[in-house]
Amino acid sequence: MAARLAVIGCGKMGQAIIGGLRDNPDVDVVAVTTRRQHVAERLATELDVNALTDNRVAVAGADVVLLSVKPQIAKQVLQELGPALEGKLLVSICAGVTTAQLHALAPGASIVRAMPNTPSLIREGMTVLTGGPGATDAQLALCESLFASVGRVAVLEEKHFDVVTALSGSxxxxxxxxxxxxxxxxxxxxxxxxxxxxxxxxxxxxxxxxxxxxxxxxxxxxxxxxxxxxxxxxxxxxxxxxxxxxxxxxxxxxxxxxxxxxxx
Ligand SMILES: NC(=O)c1ccc[n+]([C@@H]2O[C@H](COP(=O)([O-])OP(=O)(O)OC[C@H]3O[C@@H](n4cnc5c(N)ncnc54)[C@H](OP(=O)(O)O)[C@@H]3O)[C@@H](O)[C@H]2O)c1
CATH class of the missing domain: 1.10.3730.10 (ProC C-terminal domain-like)
Incomplete structure (x- = not known):
């Protein structure tokens, strides 16, 4: 059965990633969120997705939560979601936010950290993944499939993420x-x-x-x-x-x- 995905903060990167997921049988995009209502309406029309401004509602119907807000507001968004993330797979693409920080903010979730890049928009992206607390091999494999829809994928230790952010992210x-x-x-x-x-x-x-x-x-x-x-x-x-x-x-x-x- 396809994993149900909610994209929290569907800006440039979120849109680039879900654009490539349409033909991926492993993933079903059930909801995306944005801060502003008029942006949600535009996303619903342009991407033919369920676009919301309520993160909790979006997360409620998902197995996998892709966090793609700006790093500075990741903490606030995760704190607001709180127990809603219990038992979910949290995949963060927020630059500089570590799996330890994510685990502290969402202790009931399995954590995967990812660093994609903008050519994901044309399925020529480069994404590096690392498994964090609670992430199983099957969950990491699901993330590999998810990001393989938009380009190449490598799995590396988290100690490399700052240089990965510089080399392939920037x-x-x-x-x-x-x-x-x-x-x-x-x-x-x-x-x-x-x-x-x-x-x-x-x-x-x-x-x-x-x-x-x-x-x-x-x-x-x-x-x-x-x-x-x-x-x-x-x-x-x-x-x-x-x-x-x-x-x-x-x-x-x-x-x-x-x-x-x-x-x-
Ligand atoms: N851009 C890159 O090259 C790149 C590469 C790798 C990783 N990343 C990472 O990807 C993440 C997103 O970057 P981006 O370039 O896609 O940024 P972006 O285009 O500004 O997208 C951020 C999105 O978050 C939404 N948002 C803000 N506050 C929110 C809230 N409280 N609840 C729900 N949604 C909210 C914004 O909605 P509104 O538009 O309504 O404000 C916007 O749609 C960042 O953490 C960045 O580090 C970016």
Whole structure:
């Protein structure tokens, strides 16, 4: 039988996730909530779901509760729900909120923590999961199925969640800056903007898929397109002059440091 899912705080991420769940026989979205009535009405029309502004009513009819409000209000929402979460599976995507914090606020629930990202909207997401207090293997497997509907899934220890939040959670923003910069170079050299963006986006997608599908090291794939005395090595050395590797690696380091404080 399909697990009955309620999405508490159906904003950008909540909508991205339920968009991918339509064909998943393991999960039935029974209710979503939002704070404002007019938003609930829009969601009901656009997503064809039971959209409410009362979290308790939504949770009452569910086996699985996906918490996707902003981290700062997670505590308040869980405190208001209180005993309504007893016996449910609570899946939180709130950045920086630990399974220990979730367990303290919802002691009667099984806890799974997840970190998805925005490409979930087009089923190209990357979600990392970790099982918390009370979570069974079957519940973790259900979560894997749920998030596999919107992309790839990995299960990791919770100690990695701050860096995961930085690398794959915030990562789409970093990738877009790189993509935009490559396109700017194309525009500088005379390409129309729309063509430059298409070329940059498809090239980044192609390179990323090549890494994932072949399992080969990115450095080996880079070497294959680097002809001696050619244009690629000229471009690569310019990137190195700009310390691009350490800038990008330190971007993840800094974002992970901030992520570690988000749930406080
Ligand atoms: N965006 C990302 O890239 C990303 C990636 C990974 C994880 N996350 C995590 O996902 C969570 C949601 O982020 P988001 O970007 O989807 O935020 P968002 O678009 O602002 O969505 C938050 C939703 O929560 C609703 N809400 C606020 N107070 C509520 C309450 N008391 N009861 C029920 N619903 C309430 C809001 O409703 P109204 O619109 O009516 O105010 C809104 O629909 C965050 O915890 C974030 O850390 C985000």
């Amino acid at each position: 990562g789409p923003a970093f990738a877009c800056v790189i993509l935009e910069s490559l396109a700017d170079g194309g525009v500088r050299m005379g390409l129309p903007r729309d063509v430059a963006v298409e070329l940059a986006a498809q090239t980044m997608q192609g390179a990323a898929r090549l890494v994932l599908q072949t399992g080969r090291h990115p450095a080996a794939l880079k070497d294959e397109v680097t002809t001696p005395a050619g244009c690629t090595i000229a471009g690569l050395l310019t990137m190195e002059d700009g310390r691009i590797r350490s800038i990008l690696a330190r971007t993840i380091e800094e974002a992970a440091k901030v992520a570690s404080g988000l749930g406080q």
